[in-house]
Amino acid sequence: MSFTVQEVAQLLKQAKENEKPYVFFTGAGCSVRADVPTATEFIQEICKKFPIQVKNIDPEKDKYNYGKYMSALDKSERRELLKPHIIDNKKINWAHIALACLMQGGYIQRVLTFNFDSILSRACNLLGLHPSIYDFATANPHLYHLINDPSIVHLHGQGTGFVQLNTQEETLKHTEQLGDFIASTLNSNPSLFIGYSGNADEFFPLLEKKYSEQHRLIWTGRKENIDLLEVEPVKGFLKKNNNLTHYIGSIDADDFLIQLAKELEYFPPELFSNPYRFLDQQLENIQPYPLGDGLDILENLTGYLKEQAEKPLNKSLYTAVIHKYPNKESTKGLTEKAINDIMWAYDQQAHYLKSQDKFEESHKVYDQALAISARHYGCLHNYALSLATYANIKSDQTLFEKAFDLNEQAFKLQPSNADNLGNYALALSNLARINQDELLFEKAFEQFQMTLKILPNHAGYLNNYGVVLADLAKLKNDENLFNNAFEQYQSALKIQPNHTYNLACYYSIKNNKELCKENLLHAVDHNTLPSSEHLNEDKDLDNVRTEQWFIDLLERLKEKEQKDEAA
Known part of the structure; x- marks a missing residue:
């Protein structure tokens, strides 16, 4: 059993x-x-360091016989073998x-x-x-x-x-x-x-x-x-x-x-869950500072630790919060605010993992969080955003669909939240681009339009809407869509006049190389170009890719990036 x-x-x-x-x-x-090292690893090290001492041991018959290999060494040699791993090694x-x-x-x-x-x-x-x-x-x-x-x-x-x-x-x-x-x-x-x-x-x-x-x-x-x-x-x-x-x-x-x-609810230890209180308790064992010189380092430190120990730890030690509240059962009896703080800790940990490109680990944290509270807007929205990013990297329709579902759930909670609508629109447009799906493009347009009703002067969403309109215009060879895209770029330029990259892409698609060049150079002068890697991969610029001025521009951009990185 x-x-x-x-x-x-x-x-x-x-x-x-x-x-x-x-x-x-x-x-x-x-x-x-x-x-x-394990016993087997010690045997391997003995064979490497002390080949003469073990020459009479049968390497096949006794390959797991740790005791026999150790008996071939004198006590000084054994200490030499063990010292780096047992005495010098301070890892826990x-x-x-x-x-x-x-x-x-x-x-x-x-x-x-x-x-x-x-x-x-x-x-x-x-x-x-x-x-x-x-x-x-x-x-x-x-x-x-x-x-x-x-x-x-x-x-x-x-x-x-x-x-x-x-x-x-x-x-x-x-x-x-x-x-x-x-x-x-x-x-x-x-x-x-x-x-x-x-x-x-x-x-x-x-x-x-x-x-x-x-x-x-x-x-x-x-x-x-x-x-x-x-x-x-x-x-x-x-x-x-x-x-x-x-x-x-x-x-x-x-x-x-x-x-x-x-x-057994004895993990994590208090050192990790509240280091301030832990250290303060350890210092209680120290006798009072003996000199009357006005420099009581013990009292000063314990006072600081007591003050810090009272602050809500979910603002920094969020992994400790997650360990303490791993499921819905563990949050029973807590106030709504306390549960929101716990959800915030989950969101921060998931965000950190995403920043390390550990998307799958991040998504497990979000799944655990939503099992505690399925109606937490922040986790729903940020999880959808992370899923959409990963879905685009992996070109995975299932991940996109899960992101869409989370966007819909977030929308029900906050229907006027432009960030959720805008991110939903971007995710739809990315999948539409991958699948070359007109219906998904149309659905993305609807989301962008809803977003821009709430934030009509948001240059980022105007530009993104224009890019997606241009993508479908290319697919359908539709002049009306191209014109609509141009209108979005023009509206964005009124707000951010130096962000001319998307307009340059538009002119490249329309094979107007001079205006493409003019707008790209304007973006260079005002430091609003995307990375050289982006320019290399952006198919919108294919019509100017062999132009000498574009090749020179790309080289200058790469040199600048290398200098910035070295600095």
């Missing part, structure tokens, strides 16, 4: 209520995203931040780790939690009853310790001394294994021997199901005790632990 992350969260909650919080066993898989990954959250929340009593790194203790300290640290490579494991929880127990030593147990012989000898401690642990609390395969040391046989089904044991791994596990003893153990031992597959430690902490 397997469990979902939501069910594991419920089990952790029950265990805490029963005053028997879980014990977590962590292996290398919890540190991978902090750039700590999210699996350990989530573990620290769960420890802080009382859902994990103790973490027993097979890793040498100090990532978990650093993650705990970062969040203001300072668990007891024990190194069982040098400590007396028979004194386990003196452990002060919450705690982190390094079963095979620490990177900064005097002893690190690496080889099969070392872990076997040490494991024999851990028997009572492991038996007590498994028989006192439920346990969860994560990032540990059971393959790289001699610990697993002890686990198998000492587990007596007093408490539940959950084993997580990357393989989809038990039958795909490569370590036969682990597979047999989990199947033998399948009423109380459970395998959860397809697990990435960072993803799983973050989701688990979120389900």
